[in-house]
Amino acid sequence: MIVPNRGAACKCGVRVGYNAVTMETDFLQGRTAVITGGSRGLGKAIAVALGSAGARLALVSRDAAALEAAAAEIRGGGAEVEVFPTDVTDERQVRQLERDVLARFERVDILVNNAGTNVRRAVEEFTLEDWNKVISTNLTSAFLLCRSFVPQMKGRGYGRILNLTSTMSHVSLPGRAAYSASKAGLLGLTRALALELAMEGITVVAISPGPFVTEMNTPLLEDPALNAQFISRIPAGRWGEVREVGRLALFLCSPDAGFITGTDILIDGGWTAQ
DSSP: OBOOOOOEEOTTSOEEOOOOOBOOTTTTTTOEEEEETTTSHHHHHHHHHHHHTTOEEEEEESOHHHHHHHHHHHHTTTOOEEEEEOOTTOHHHHHHHHHHHHHHHSOOOEEEEOOOOOOOSOGGGOOHHHHHHHHIIIIIHHHHHHHHHHHHHTTSSOEEEEEEOOGGGTSOOTTOHHHHHHHHHHHHHHHHHHHHHGGGTEEEEEEEEOSBOSGGGHHHHTOHHHHHHHHHTOTTSSOBOHHHHHHHHHHHTSGGGTTOOSOEEEESTTGGGO
């Protein structure tokens, strides 16, 4: 790693330097990352990125076959990967996940709460089951995972929690009542946890993706009219690529991001700037 120069001391006693810092390619060596929804889409892209920097990966999803397929692909790049089929909305299963991950890796340094789902319909057409499914998957799961892994992340001076929120936690669209409510709640959880954990050296950051090419957006991508409508509203003129979120997550897990906490990073091609 190239370390910044020591520079001159300011009046507060801190020495300030201005040389660029280049991160080592294996700066996550020895770290363990738990990634929910890790079998596809943004979760898989984040896993690939963190694995490229040396992180050991615990991939979590309900779909065991998809997990194994993703793990095999990521192992091809040299990363150490284990899969843990789990329903992250189930308290008992999350407690078992906690035991299984710690038995395998002994520690967790990074938690990525990425599991998510969506139900698109008018509010009067929602059933309580629909509502609970979205809230449980997108919000309650993050609480359960944090409750399990935060206690043993403490005391090391380093930790990263990344919560995948959405532009829908800032703005919304018709038919997104449950999704927007869940993602806004996850943003609130992010801020509260950041304050609780700041003195532990554990940062908590939300990433709010806009329109990305993922399985969740397949209904829009496969409808030419809706696809064109969405692209026309994105100032960047295109859908986002999942690797872009992976690279952002990688930076947020780096030593250079230790002063970023309690905030939300929009990665949306300018969608919410309009």
